[in-house]
Amino acid sequence: MLKKMISISLISLLGLTMVACSNNTVEQTPQQEDAASEVKNEEAENIIRQFEATQSSVTYKDPQSFIAGDKYLTADFAKVYHEQIRAGMEQFLKDSKGTVSGEEPTISFYKQEGDNLIYNFEVDRIITIEQPEQSITSHVKYLVTVTKQKDGSYLISDMKEVEEN
Numbered sequence: 587m588l589k590k591m592i593s594i595s596l597i598s599l600l601g602l603t604m605v606a607c608s609n610n611t612v613e614q615t616p617q618q619e620d621a622a623s624e625v626k627n628e629e630a631e632n633i634i635r636q637f638e639a640t641q642s643s644v645t646y647k648d649p650q651s652f653i654a655g656d657k658y659l660t661a662d663f664a665k666v667y668h669e670q671i672r673a674g675m676e677q678f679l680k681d682s683k684g685t686v687s688g689e690e691p692t693i694s695f696y697k698q699e700g701d702n703l704i705y706n707f708e709v710d711r712i713i714t715i716e717q718p719e720q721s722i723t724s725h726v727k728y729l730v731t732v733t734k735q736k737d738g739s740y741l742i743s744d745m746k747e748v749e750e751n
Contacts, residue, residue: 630703640654645686685715688712701734711726
């Protein structure tokens with residue numbers, strides 16, 4: 587009889603332990619979601635960094651450098667980017683025999699809207715031109731939208747210039 591009571595007590599204790607463990611798992615779910623969000627944000631931020639690396643190495647000597655960053659943009663935004671944002675700069679660099687280099691960008695998460703992650707982005711780019719020989723520093727500040735694609739990857743889908751006061 588004593589053995590039976592000990593067995594029942596151990597089984598009850600094991601059952602309570604399992605219930606307690608399952609409750610801990612439920613309590614950790616928001617933390618796990620936060621961890622998943624951090625990973626997601628790192629992926630999106632990395633896309634912005636990789637794109638900026640291509641933009642900070644543009645040169646008139648290599649026409650392909652002007653489109654190197656397109657792989658980090660949605661197809662629709664790549665078209666807008668070249669027509670509205672990059673076109674004037676590309677012509678200027680070709681005419682003046684210019685090269686762009688850049689500092690490490692500052693990227694900070696701003697907000698999430700559905701599958702869109704929006705970031706504040708700032709960087710100083712140095713434009714060195716051969717004709718006339720000079721160097722110009724350009725401070726660039728954007729709100730960059732990175733969108734989750736159907737395959738789970740992230741691409742830049744918009745960039746809006748932020749005007750400084």
